[in-house]
Amino acid sequence: MSVSNRALLVGALCLLCIPCLGNPGVVGWRGDGTGRYPAATPVDRWSTEENVIWKTPMPGFSNSSPIVVGERVYTCAEPSSLLCLSAVDGHLVWQRTSRFPDMVDAATRAQWAQEQARADAVRKEMYEAGGLLRRLGQDVQDTPDDEKLKARYQAAKARREELGKELAPLQSAWYMMPETHEENGYTSPTPTSDGERVYVVFGTGWVACYDLDGNRVWARMVEKPHMHHGYGASPVLVGDMLVVHIHHLIALDKLTGETLWQTEEESWCWGTPSRTRIGEGELLLTGCGDIVRAADGKTLASGLPRMLMQGPLVEEGIAYYLDKGAWKAYRLPEPVDGEALQPQLLWDAGISSSTCYASPVLHEGLLYSWDQSGTLRVVEADTGALVYRHKPGIGAGKSWHYPSVALAGDRLFVGADVTGSAVMFRPGRQYEELGRNTLETFCSSPVFVGDRMYLRTWGNLYCIGPSPER
Numbered sequence: 001m002s003v004s005n006r007a008l009l010v011g012a013l014c015l016l017c018i019p020c021l022g023n024p025g026v027v028g029w030r031g032d033g034t035g036r037y038p039a040a041t042p043v044d045r046w047s048t049e050e051n052v053i054w055k056t057p058m059p060g061f062s063n064s065s066p067i068v069v070g071e072r073v074y075t076c077a078e079p080s081s082l083l084c085l086s087a088v089d090g091h092l093v094w095q096r097t098s099r100f101p102d103m104v105d106a107a108t109r110a111q112w113a114q115e116q117a118r119a120d121a122v123r124k125e126m127y128e129a130g131g132l133l134r135r136l137g138q139d140v141q142d143t144p145d146d147e148k149l150k151a152r153y154q155a156a157k158a159r160r161e162e163l164g165k166e167l168a169p170l171q172s173a174w175y176m177m178p179e180t181h182e183e184n185g186y187t188s189p190t191p192t193s194d195g196e197r198v199y200v201v202f203g204t205g206w207v208a209c210y211d212l213d214g215n216r217v218w219a220r221m222v223e224k225p226h227m228h229h230g231y232g233a234s235p236v237l238v239g240d241m242l243v244v245h246i247h248h249l250i251a252l253d254k255l256t257g258e259t260l261w262q263t264e265e266e267s268w269c270w271g272t273p274s275r276t277r278i279g280e281g282e283l284l285l286t287g288c289g290d291i292v293r294a295a296d297g298k299t300l301a302s303g304l305p306r307m308l309m310q311g312p313l314v315e316e317g318i319a320y321y322l323d324k325g326a327w328k329a330y331r332l333p334e335p336v337d338g339e340a341l342q343p344q345l346l347w348d349a350g351i352s353s354s355t356c357y358a359s360p361v362l363h364e365g366l367l368y369s370w371d372q373s374g375t376l377r378v379v380e381a382d383t384g385a386l387v388y389r390h391k392p393g394i395g396a397g398k399s400w401h402y403p404s405v406a407l408a409g410d411r412l413f414v415g416a417d418v419t420g421s422a423v424m425f426r427p428g429r430q431y432e433e434l435g436r437n438t439l440e441t442f443c444s445s446p447v448f449v450g451d452r453m454y455l456r457t458w459g460n461l462y463c464i465g466p467s468p469e470r
Contacts, residue, residue: 027067028192029234029272030404030445034315035361040408040448044424044435046464053452053463054090058083061458062187063232063402063443068454069193069212073463075456076187079177082200084214087449090463094214098206116177119170122163123179129160177204180230183400183443188232189272190444192242199254201244203231209242209257218257223247225268232270233311238282238294245273249284249292261297263290271310271359278317279335285319287311291332291341301341304330309357310404313367318346320381322360322369327351329384349384353377359404359445361412363427368405370414376431390431394421402443408453417443420457 031037043051060078067074072093073085084093136153143149180186186203193199197217201207208219223246225231233245241251241260249263271287275294282294289304304312304319305326313320319330327349333341358370362381369377374395378387395401395416403415407427411434415422420439426432440457447454452465 025195026192026237027069028236029065029190030359030406031067031447033236033272033274034313035359035404035445036363036407037448038407038409039450040453041451042408042411042424042448042453043451043464043466044411046437046439046453048439051464051467053465053467055460055462056085056090056092057460058456058458059095060187061185062456063184064187064456065190065444066447066454066456066461067191067193067198068447068449069195069198072212073454073461074191074193074198075461076189076191076200076202079186080202080204080206081187082191082198082208082210084198084212085461087452087454087463090461096208096210096214096216098200098202098208098219115170119167122167122170126160126163126167129156129163132156133160178225178230179228181228184230184232186230188230188270188443190234192235192237194237194254197254199235199237199242201231201233201235205231205246207235207242207244207252207257209254217255220257222250222252222259227268227270229270232309234272236273236275236284238275238284241294243273243275243284243294245269245286249273249286249290249297251294251297263292263297263299265299269306269308269311271307274311274314274319276314276317276319276332278332281336283332283336285312285314291343293336298339300336300339301343304343307356309355310359313360313362315362318381319343320360320362320367322356322367322377322379324353324355324371327353327379327384329381346382347384349379349386351377351379351384351386357400357402358414361405361407363407363412366427366429368407368412368427370401370405372400374401374416376414378429387429388431392423392425392433392436394423394436395419400443404445406446406448408446408448413446415442415446417441422446 058077062076064076071087073087080099081097083095133156189201191200198210205224207222209217236243242254243251247266247268251260267288269287274285284292287307289306291301305321307323317332321328329346330343354371354373356371360369365381367379367381376390402417406413411424420441423436424434442457444456455462
């Protein structure tokens with residue numbers, strides 16, 4: 001058999017062996033938003049070599065989770081790239097960037113580059129001036145009668161204020177890269193797709209839509225983030241709208257990018273809004289404690305628990321808020337009438353936990369939550385009663401346990417980002433561990449399709465599954 005014919009045969013066998021790669025409908029953050037993949041049959045063991053069907057090096061790190069649309073996988077890379085890979089063998093199909101300079105001519109780009117460099121320099125000097133100011137302030141407290149020291153303190157304070165005034169107009173310019181954290185970057189949001197197009201939001205405030213072949217449909221600056229740790233909420237598709245939550249909740253026409261509505265009050269958090277249907281109406285629930293009508297952006301309720309790092313989990317008309325200082329569940333009234341809602345408090349578990357960067361999973365009446373200390377808590381969904389608390393002991397040092405809980409078939413997944421460790425355990429009222437594995441540093445959440453797990457580490461996109469017979 002010739003080399004070319006052998007290659008064709010191998011390709012055909014790969015296509016025959018690959019599982020059905022998901023519903024071509026809406027997919028996005030945590031699949032359908034629940035983190036549940038009931039038909040999945042993942043392996044319990046993997047490493048950088050074991051049970052790796054393929055791995056593809058990424059051009060930059062990202063905390064974005066992959067999404068699977070047909071036989072393609074979409075993910076992001078710093079600072080502003082959307083990538084499309086083959087789910088069959090992991091090869092890169094296309095890569096597109098969405099940057100401020102793409103919008104203007106060369107002369108304007110050069111001017112922006114100079115202003116960006118100046119802003120970076122001023123920001124660095126402000127940081128150094130702030131450190132000096134803190135040290136001098138402590139010295140003044142220790143020796144309050146030293147006039148020369150007081151003068152130095154006042155001079156340092158004046159210099160920092162002067163730098164702040166210079167930075168303000170540079171920093172506020174819409175085309176300037178906003179601040180972010182080194183572990184967050186600009187690509188933490190996960191893309192979403194309706195099966196015909198892919199939508200992506202970057203931490204620059206840039207939102208873009210591409211068809212599945214990488215042709216840009218539209219792109220625009222929506223709202224510039226000004227959170228000092230950067231931006232993280234993923235876009236949500238609701239009918240013909242794409243909803244993004246930066247400082248306002250904003251609905252865009254998914255075909256044109258045109259703004260359809262925007263909430264009046266500014267509120268922000270890093271968590272992705274949750275959507276639910278009550279009767280004939282679609283609602284959006286944010287981690288800021290608001291409930292918004294999807295049809296027109298009207299805020300129907302506010303003052304619910306605030307969760308900075310995640311949105312509430314909403315299932316069958318009940319909203320669960322599981323986070324530091326807020327372990328509560330509310331029933332949403334049905335039908336949704338008028339201009340206001342009054343959710344009914346079902347329970348307040350009174351649990352004290354660390355901040356939950358990870359979103360929970362609901363399965364067969366139990367809620368599984370994973371906090372930044374690496375503690376797993378399981379509570380009853382109807383009462384909030386604690387079933388068990390367990391610390392698997394993965395992660396070390398500065399691990400923050402960002403990856404969200406995922407249910408894959410009959411097993412649950414939790415991970416620790418810095419060490420690249422993960423644990424699989426069985427759902428139920430007692431902790432039963434099935435396996436623990438180490439890969440590479442990852443902050444994204446896994447996606448499961450059939451017997452495959454797709455996981456975006458900082459360095460690679462992995463497809464984990466049963467090793468093919470040789």
